[in-house]
């Protein structure tokens with residue numbers, strides 16, 4: 718009876734993750750949205766008895782802290798088996814490294830790097846993470862230094878934030894185990910180029926295909942996978 722937390726679950730890849738997870742009646746899913754007062758009809762249409770739509774703005778420390786407390790009261794003594802840090806932004810998408818917009822870069826890092834870190838920290842503080850927790854941090858090939866050497870010429874702030882997320886992942890792979898979660902496995906995932914608001918209509922993959930692959934990888938993780946960078950097909954991505 719696994720329990721999942723998914724951030725940014727109201728549209729795109731996050732919504733599809735919740736859709737596929739709710740196909741199995743044994744899954745408990747905490748489906749997180751930035752702002753509960755907005756219309757989340759697509760997400761609500763998926764909700765089952767074991768799906769809880771909760772608020773968590775991953776760019777706000779107070780919102781993440783409040784969510785962790787709400788998760789404690791929602792779950793009681795039930796531990797979280799899977800955390801999917803999916804929420805992400807790509808601000809100033811067209812900017813090269815010679816045109817970085819300072820505020821957008823900082824906001825991107827806040828959502829894409831600090832948010833995932835603080836979510837895990839606050840859930841750990843609440844004693845909510847299972848000893849064998851699986852964590853999927855949603856990265857991108859744009860976060861790969863090696864692949865960025867081909868020179869995309871845009872999305873630089875996003876690319877920097879995903880490279881930082883990859884480094885956060887490396888630290889978490891050790892730190893969560895040191896914190897007592899002896900079987901924790903933490904990975905970064907590239908979902909491929911997916912047809913969503915962020916990926917655009919020209920993307921190659923449907924959310925269904927990408928997410929089916931991602932969940933297969935996530936649910937099949939072994940101890941020795943801790944810290945690795947996978948794509949949705951389960952292949953290793955170069956750092």
Ligand SMILES: NC(=O)c1ccc[n+]([C@@H]2O[C@H](COP(=O)([O-])OP(=O)(O)OC[C@H]3O[C@@H](n4cnc5c(N)ncnc54)[C@H](OP(=O)(O)O)[C@@H]3O)[C@@H](O)[C@H]2O)c1
Nearest residue numbers: 725729730751774775776804805857910911913914915916
């Ligand atoms: N699509 C691709 O081709 C692709 C490729 C590589 C990596 N990725 C990564 O995959 C993840 C999902 O991407 P996507 O394509 O589904 O993007 P998307 O369609 O733009 O959806 C982004 C999701 O993140 C949420 N979000 C953004 N900022 C948030 C915040 N501060 N607090 C809470 N939620 C927030 C959004 O909520 P709102 O509706 O409230 O804005 C939305 O649910 C991202 O991390 C992205 O970087 C995507």
